Amino acid sequence: MPKTEMPSGALMLLILRVLRSSPLHGYAIAQRIHMLSSEVLRVEEGALYPTLQKILLQGWATAEWGTSETNRKVRFYRLTPAGRKQLASELSDYDRVHQAIQAVLRTA
Amino acid sequence: MKPLLRRLQYLLNRRRREEELAAEMEFHLEMTQREGGENFGNALRLREEAREAWGWTWIDRLLQDLHYAARVLRKSPGFTLAAILMLAIGIGANVAAFGFFDLMVLRPLNVKHPETLLRFERRSTEAYAAALPYPEWEFFQRYSRTLSAVLGLSPGKLSMEGEGKQVPAQFVSTNYLSELGAVPVLGRVLEPGLDGAPAAEPVVVLSSAFWQRHFGGDPGVIGRVVRLNDKPATVVGVVSEDFGGLSFDVPAVWAPIRQQPYFAAGSRLLTDFSVDSTGVLLWGRLQPGLTPKIAEDELRTLAAELRKQHPDDIWKDESLPSEPGGYAKSLRNRNRHGTGRDDSDGMLPLFALVGALVLLILVVACANLGSLLMARGVARQREIAIRVSVGAGTGRLIRQLFTESVLLGLAGSAAGLLAGYAILRGLMVLSSAPVWLDPRPDWRVVVFAVGVGFAAAILFGLAPAWQVARQRHRAMLARQILVGAQMAASCILLIVSGLLGRALTHAMSTDPGFAYQKLISIGPGLAQHGYSPAKAHAYLDALQSRLEGLPGVRSVALTLTPPLGHGTISAGVTVDGHELDFQVNYIDPQFLSTMKIPLLRGRNFTRGDTKVVVVSESLARVAWPGQDPIGKEFSGSSVVGVCGSARLVKLEDSNSVEAYFPVSESELPSMFMLAETSGRPEDSVRAIATTARRIDPAIFPEVELVKDGFQRKIQSAESTALAVSALGMIAHLLACFGIVGVVAYAVSQRTKEIGIRMALGAKPGDVLSVVLRQFSRPVVAGMVVGIGVAAALSRILRSILYGVSNLDPATYAITIAVFVVTVVVAALVPARRALRVDPLRALRYD
Numbered sequence: 001m002p003k004t005e006m007p008s009g010a011l012m013l014l015i016l017r018v019l020r021s022s023p024l025h026g027y028a029i030a031q032r033i034h035m036l037s038s039e040v041l042r043v044e045e046g047a048l049y050p051t052l053q054k055i056l057l058q059g060w061a062t063a064e065w066g067t068s069e070t071n072r073k074v075r076f077y078r079l080t081p082a083g084r085k086q087l088a089s090e091l092s093d094y095d096r097v098h099q100a101i102q103a104v105l106r107t108a
Numbered sequence: 109m110k111p112l113l114r115r116l117q118y119l120l121n122r123r124r125r126e127e128e129l130a131a132e133m134e135f136h137l138e139m140t141q142r143e144g145g146e147n148f149g150n151a152l153r154l155r156e157e158a159r160e161a162w163g164w165t166w167i168d169r170l171l172q173d174l175h176y177a178a179r180v181l182r183k184s185p186g187f188t189l190a191a192i193l194m195l196a197i198g199i200g201a202n203v204a205a206f207g208f209f210d211l212m213v214l215r216p217l218n219v220k221h222p223e224t225l226l227r228f229e230r231r232s233t234e235a236y237a238a239a240l241p242y243p244e245w246e247f248f249q250r251y252s253r254t255l256s257a258v259l260g261l262s263p264g265k266l267s268m269e270g271e272g273k274q275v276p277a278q279f280v281s282t283n284y285l286s287e288l289g290a291v292p293v294l295g296r297v298l299e300p301g302l303d304g305a306p307a308a309e310p311v312v313v314l315s316s317a318f319w320q321r322h323f324g325g326d327p328g329v330i331g332r333v334v335r336l337n338d339k340p341a342t343v344v345g346v347v348s349e350d351f352g353g354l355s356f357d358v359p360a361v362w363a364p365i366r367q368q369p370y371f372a373a374g375s376r377l378l379t380d381f382s383v384d385s386t387g388v389l390l391w392g393r394l395q396p397g398l399t400p401k402i403a404e405d406e407l408r409t410l411a412a413e414l415r416k417q418h419p420d421d422i423w424k425d426e427s428l429p430s431e432p433g434g435y436a437k438s439l440r441n442r443n444r445h446g447t448g449r450d451d452s453d454g455m456l457p458l459f460a461l462v463g464a465l466v467l468l469i470l471v472v473a474c475a476n477l478g479s480l481l482m483a484r485g486v487a488r489q490r491e492i493a494i495r496v497s498v499g500a501g502t503g504r505l506i507r508q509l510f511t512e513s514v515l516l517g518l519a520g521s522a523a524g525l526l527a528g529y530a531i532l533r534g535l536m537v538l539s540s541a542p543v544w545l546d547p548r549p550d551w552r553v554v555v556f557a558v559g560v561g562f563a564a565a566i567l568f569g570l571a572p573a574w575q576v577a578r579q580r581h582r583a584m585l586a587r588q589i590l591v592g593a594q595m596a597a598s599c600i601l602l603i604v605s606g607l608l609g610r611a612l613t614h615a616m617s618t619d620p621g622f623a624y625q626k627l628i629s630i631g632p633g634l635a636q637h638g639y640s641p642a643k644a645h646a647y648l649d650a651l652q653s654r655l656e657g658l659p660g661v662r663s664v665a666l667t668l669t670p671p672l673g674h675g676t677i678s679a680g681v682t683v684d685g686h687e688l689d690f691q692v693n694y695i696d697p698q699f700l701s702t703m704k705i706p707l708l709r710g711r712n713f714t715r716g717d718t719k720v721v722v723v724s725e726s727l728a729r730v731a732w733p734g735q736d737p738i739g740k741e742f743s744g745s746s747v748v749g750v751c752g753s754a755r756l757v758k759l760e761d762s763n764s765v766e767a768y769f770p771v772s773e774s775e776l777p778s779m780f781m782l783a784e785t786s787g788r789p790e791d792s793v794r795a796i797a798t799t800a801r802r803i804d805p806a807i808f809p810e811v812e813l814v815k816d817g818f819q820r821k822i823q824s825a826e827s828t829a830l831a832v833s834a835l836g837m838i839a840h841l842l843a844c845f846g847i848v849g850v851v852a853y854a855v856s857q858r859t860k861e862i863g864i865r866m867a868l869g870a871k872p873g874d875v876l877s878v879v880l881r882q883f884s885r886p887v888v889a890g891m892v893v894g895i896g897v898a899a900a901l902s903r904i905l906r907s908i909l910y911g912v913s914n915l916d917p918a919t920y921a922i923t924i925a926v927f928v929v930t931v932v933v934a935a936l937v938p939a940r941r942a943l944r945v946d947p948l949r950a951l952r953y954d
Contacts (some may be wrong), residue, residue, distance in 0.1 A: 026132055027139045045136060047153050049129070053161035057111050057118070063128075070142075074135045075128065 009041065011051050013094060016079065016087040019061060023078040025068060026052060052077065060086050109222035118162045125162075129155055137911060171502075173511035187484060188516070195377045195520025196527045197471025197838055197927040199560050201466040203549070206534070206556045209459065211545055212437045214552055218352060218544065220289030221393070222434025225354075226255075228390045228407065229431075230424035237330075237445035239387030240363070246424065248390065248415050249281070255392035257287045260365055261354060262388045263379065264636065266336040266359075269806045270322065271855055274808060275360035277336070279368040279377075285313065287393065288353055294319075295330040295345030298543050303364045310367050316349035318360035319447025336361070336590040337371045337808060340350040354391055355437050365854035373806035374638035381421035388638055391433045400417040400430045419497050436545065445677065449754075463602070463902045465604060468597040469839045470560070474568040475594040477844040479587055481513070481572040483853045506573050511884040513569025516561065525549055527558070531831075538827040591850060592893075593843035598836075598892025599841035599927055600901065605836030607830040607902055607909060607916065615777030615822060620755030621624055622671060622702035626662075628783045628793060630655075630800055632807050635777040644776035647803060654799050662785045664703035666771055666908050669693040670780040671756045672817030680769075681743045683731045690727055691757060691764055694771040694779075700751055702784045702882040710749035712736045713770045721771060726753040727765035745769065753783035759821050761907040810928065823909070840927070844934040847883070852938035853881055862942050863950020872943050880935055888933055895920070 018024065018032045029052075030043040055061045059081030068074045079087070118125055133155060159165065180187045216222035230237045240248075242262075249258040260281040265274035282304045285297035297313055314323075331923065332342045341363065352358055369375040377386060394403055402749045407428040407512065415422035431438050440603065485492075495505060532547040547559070558658055572586075632651070634644045655664045669677060671689070677692045697713045699705075700722070708725055723741050728737040728750050740747045755764050771779065785792045792810055800809040855862070870878075902914035912919075 004189060025135070027136045038668075046157055047135070049154065049158035050161045053158050054130075057114050059110055059114060059163065068135065070139070072135055072138070073131070075132050 011047055012055070013087070013090045014041075015048075015051060016060065016083060016090065019077055019079045020084070020087060023064075023066075023076040024076040025066075025076050027074075028069075029077070035041065055083070058086070063100075114516070119164050119167070121166070126159065128224075129158055150848055172309040173508050173517065177272050177506065177512040177515045181362070181515065184484075187480070188519075192519050192523050194473045194477055194842060195517065195561070195564060196523035197842065198470040199520050199524025199557060199564065200527025200531055201469045201835055201910055203524050203553060203557050204531035204561050205462050207465045207528055207532045207547060207549060207553050208535075208558075209463075210552050211547070213435055215436070215550060216434045217354070217436060217909070218350060219354070219434065220287065220598060223394075223432075224394045225259075225433035226394055226403060226430040227433035227438040228352075228392065228404075228428040230423070230426060231429055233643055235423055235445070237387070238389065241381040241392050241421065242388050243381060243418075244331065244414060245388040245390055246410070248392075248407060248410055251410055251413075252392065252403075252406060254395055254398050254406045257289060257393040259281055259284050259354070259391040259393070260918045261391070262365055262368065263355070263359070264368065264372065264386070265808070265810065265835055266361070267338075267888065268322075268884050269335050271580070275318065277363060277371075278355065278359040278362045278691075280362050280364040281357065281362050281938075282366075284353070285347065285351075285362060288350045288351070289353070290347045290353070291487055292345040292874070293348045294327060297345050297347060298362065298364055304366070307364065308364070308367075310339065310363070310370050310773045311339045311344045312336065312342060312363045313345045313347055314361055315347055315358050316351075317358060322360070324637075326490060329435045337373070337806075339371050339373075341367075341371070350544065352438060352542065354389075355610050356436075356542045356543065356545075358542070369638070371634050372633075375636050376638035379634065380635070380638075380825075382635075390428075392430075399449045401582060402607070404428060404430055413671065415483060443812050452635070456603065458904065458908070461604075461901065462580065463483045464901065465601060465835065468601055469842075470564060471567075471597045471834060472594050472601075472842050472846070474564050474595075474838045475590045477564075477568040477574055478614070479590045479846060479850050479853075480591075481568065482587065483849065485509075485572055486857075487855075487863040490779070496545075502761045509573035510565070510569050513565040513573065517561040517565030517569070518558065519556045520564060525554065525557045525560065528553070529897045531552045533936075535827065535831055538830070539824055552563060572932045575656060584815055586796075587850060587922075588886040591883060592842040592890040594846050595887050595890025595931070596894040596897065598840040599891050599923075601836040601839045601919065602927055603895065603898035604902060604905070605829070605833040607905060607912065607914060608825075608832050610919045611909040612822070612829045613826050613910050614668045615759065617827060617830070619707060620759050620818075621752055622756070624671060624818050625672065625932075626785045626789050626812045627703070627815055628785065628789050628796055629673070629781065630781040630796060630809050630818075631670060632781070632800065632809040634807070635780075639777040640777050644774065644779070647781060647807075648776060648781065651781060651800055653782070655796060656797060658792065658795055660785045660787050661783050662786045663698060665698035665782045665784075666696040667699055667773055667782055668771065668779055668781045669756055670782070670812075670817075671703070671761065672821060673757065673780075673853060679743070684743070688727075688765075691755075691766045693756065693768050694775050695768050696771055697834065699768070699782070702782055703754065706752045708750045710747070712749055716770070716771045717748075719745045720747040720748045722751050722768045723747055724753045724766040724768075725750055726765055730765055742767065755911075759910065763907055789815065800906060825908070843862050847934040851879065851883065851935050853939070855942045857944055858942075861947045861952050864947060866950075867947040869892050873943075875942050876878045876936075876939055878940045883935060888937075891924070 009016065014033050015029055016081050018036070020030055026048060028070055030045070030048055033041055033043050052061075056063060059080060061077045061078055063075045064074045095100070124816060125279050153207070157166075161320075195208065219225070228240075230240055239262075242260075245260050248255075249260070252258055258281070261284065262279040264277050264279055266277045267274045280298070282298045282300040286299065290297050292313075293316060295313075302308065303311055315328070319325060319329060328503045330345065332343050334343055335341075347362070363371065368377050368848065377388075392403060392675065394400065404427065408426070411422055411428065413427045415424075415426065483598070492505065495508075500508075529547060529549055536545065536547055630646065630651070634647060639647065652664050652666075655661050678689055679692045680687055682688070697712075697715060700707055700712055710722075713720060713722065724735060725732070730746075731737070731742070732740060737747050737750055751768070754766065755761065757764075783792070783796055790813065793813065797809070797811040800811065801807070858879065865875060866880065899915055906914050
């Protein structure tokens with residue numbers, strides 16, 4: 001199956017969503033998205049890290065140093081309350097747009 | 109807001125953040141490789157992309173550009189030095205001009221809370237006056253609620269034992285010193301509680317300078333009794349030397365204004381309502397939270413109230429417009445009153461003119477630098493080409509080159525700040541400005557200098573940067589425009605400085621319409637001593653007959669306005685529908701002959717004439733062009749004579765016109781006496797002074813050589829002309845250097861072409877014309893534009909040209925000749941190199 005890239009707005013939404021359940025490090029975020037999408041979506045490093053920096057700047061997540069499964073020091077991203085709010089609003093935005101598109105596709 | 113703060117935090121901890129990012133991405137790489145994933149890509153580039161999210165990459169680029177620019181400039185010190193020097197001149201002239209403006213208008217005076225001070229003047233629809241009669245001032249002081257303090261100042265002079273001349277004194281309201289924050293170095297300042305009572309002891313406060321000079325800084329001076337105008341007064345304090353108060357000149361003593369009549373025996377200052385009396389200058393401190401408008405409204409209402417009691421003395425519809433009082437500008441114009449329009453801001457166009465001139469110098473400097481940078485751009489062709497080939501975009505190149513210009517501009521600002529300070533300081537010393545005016549730049553001047561440096565960088569840097577980056581250095585047009593602009597600017601400057609120089613020589617060589625060389629003016633100041641008209645009449649008669657009896661004195665006359673003094677009286681009338689401002693003077697029948705002003709038509713006054721007027725020829729020309737003025741009605745009098753034009757006060761203003769009315773009894777206490785001597789006036793001064801002094805021992809007449817007043821006037825004109833000429837010459841020199849540069853560059857560019865032409869038999873003249881033809885058009889165009897602009901601009905100068913026309917053909921001819929010769933020489937010197945081109949070598953060139 002070909003690996004599909006995604007628009008960066010969607011990446012932000014997906015990152016926020018996978019961070020909701022537990023704090024993750026960068027590589028794990030990419031992996032999680034890859035797996036959850038049944039290996040359809042592939043997160044490019046060149047898009048992942050700039051987006052993570054933006055999330056930090058906006059204050060939607062905080063970063064703290066922890067230890068990885070392989071015993072390496074690595075940065076974990078944890079969603080903040082502001083991040084949860086942002087996720088909720090992006091989700092509802094996404095739903096609206098999604099429904100609208102579906103409606104057009106069904107009736108046209 | 110918060111993301112911005114975080115962003116700033118990122119900037120401050122940049123190194124750590126970067127390390128974190130690197131560690132994180134390295135981990136990612138490791139994991140990818142362990143799981144047999146694809147290649148991670150260029151780690152450095154990925155990191156850079158992630159970092160861009162912080163939004164600070166422009167700082168990195170800027171720092172890079174600055175480093176690079178500094179290195180480039182350091183590597184060619186000759187160019188850098190020349191550029192900074194040019195900018196120092198261009199920016200320095202602007203900094204000096206702005207610095208003066210700052211001193212006069214923007215910088216608060218060194219007094220307490222200058223921002224709440226207002227200065228008021230009297231105005232009605234028909235008249236204006238800088239000073240108020242003391243009773244009116246006192247009325248305001250008593251009843252004003254919008255002003256938390258009302259300050260009054262009346263300048264005067266007092267004689268003092270051990271001092272040859274009278275010393276300057278200021279009679280002030282008792283709150284004046286304390287309200288303005290004057291600090292006593294010894295004793296105390298004036299106190300309203302102690303010195304305000306009508307029966308208070310006569311006291312004076314000394315200025316620090318006078319205390320040093322007269323008392324040798326003796327600390328025991330407090331409590332000492334000094335005799336001023338032969339009246340004892342107790343010294344109660346010495347004010348520190350940094351206090352200037354609300355006056356350009358620091359007096360020797362301050363005394364309570366209510367005691368002025370005590371010192372000037374018989375003075376009616378405190379009761380006199382007449383506009384001719386010295387009066388009191390009014391400052392007020394605005395109550396917090398109020399606007400000047402509210403204070404003006406209140407004073408107008410108060411004035412109307414006072415007018416009910418004094419209908420003849422307070423004007424109809426009298427208003428008291430205010431201006432900010434805590435700035436040096438408000439200290440000017442203190443000795444003016446008159447009817448009609450008020451031209452107090454006659455300085456404004458001159459300010460504008462000076463501004464325009466210094467801006468022109470900057471234009472010349474920038475244009476020069478622009479062509480220098482362009483020529484340099486060609487030399488840097490190789491460097492630019494390399495940078496382009498390793499991937500620098502046009503935008504990046506322009507930014508790089510522009511950064512260089514900005515760096516130069518800022519260095520120029522610093523140098524200009526120094527140069528400007530030096531220029532301003534020099535000018536202030538030349539024009540003997542008050543010592544407390546400090547020419548050192550304050551923050552406004554620094555901001556201005558940096559701003560000008562930046563603007564200059566845009567002016568001289570952007571076009572060449574654009575051109576260089578696009579590798580189009582053969583753009584002749586841009587260079588021609590630069591040359592043209594320089595030529596126009598320096599042409600204007602040359603003409604203006606030529607006009608000022610011409611005006612000066614004209615003023616010194618031609619007579620001002622009256623003979624001042626042998627005149628002595630005697631100002632008894634009778635009004636200040638409360639002389640009634642009848643008493644004044646007796647005094648003046650006695651003075652006149654005694655002076656006429658002196659051996660060296662040829663003739664004696666009376667005048668209200670002493671020639672070349674400081675005070676002016678102007679009036680406005682409407683003649684045949686148009687308004688006319690003129691200088692008023694009241695004189696006696698001997699005046700014209702004493703002053704050697706010729707009577708051109710009609711007759712002189714005779715004693716006892718009323719309702720008649722003698723007008724100057726210039727006034728007649730303006731008022732009734734082409735008509736016979738004799739018998740015309742003018743300002744309620746009929747014209748009986750026309751005399752030569754003589755600018756008694758405004759020597760420099762060729763627009764000023766005069767009218768002379770016969771002196772009436774009521775003006776006698778304010779009159780000055782003029783004595784014409786047969787020999788050197790210096791020889792008669794002493795005799796005249798003692799004679800005048802003997803008539804009334806209470807009176808201390810001021811005796812002055814009119815010549816000295818003339819010298820004073822000339823001196824200030826001299827320094828103006830000198831300064832402007834220096835600026836003009838410097839600007840023109842810069843422009844000529846610019847010509848040398850561009851011509852030399854053109855020659856080096858076309859060596860091969862010249863070689864071919866010579867090989868084909870071109871004569872030297874042909875070769876020169878090939879090189880110079882491209883410059884003749886911008887030079888001529890620039891000159892024509894320059895002459896046109898100068899002719900228009902110099903109209904503003906008319907009022908200070910001493911009667912020289914602003915289109916004076918001789919000046920224009922000489923200036924243009926100088927201009928053409930210097931420019932041709934500047935062009936020929938480098939062009940000669942073209943003649944020495946060896947055709948053989950030139951052909952092998954490349």
